[in-house]
Amino acid sequence: MRANLIVIYTHRLSECRKFYESLGLVFEEEQHGTGPRHFAAVLPGGMVFELYPAAAPGRESGPVRLGFGSEVRARHGYAAGRHMLRDPDGRTIELHVAG
Structure with missing residues (x-):
């Protein structure tokens, strides 16, 4: 099984x-039927990462820690190595940048 x-x-x-x-990440705007407009990015390996609007108070995702391995280079401002970041909602993001 894989996520x-x-x-x-x-x-x-x-x-x-x-x-x-x-x-x-490269996002495409999507909308399924009458659902909310949201953004989806397909990661290497086929995993889909989506950002949805939190329509009501309490609907937002709580404290989540995510990790990404990336080929991101200096063009995105990250040196090779491990970086601990926070997204705008305060989630911890662990970014591993290839050397």
């Missing part, structure tokens, strides 16, 4: 999208 989907609910949709794009 194939991560969904983050946020009241800071635009800010979170920009943050995760700075890590190298």
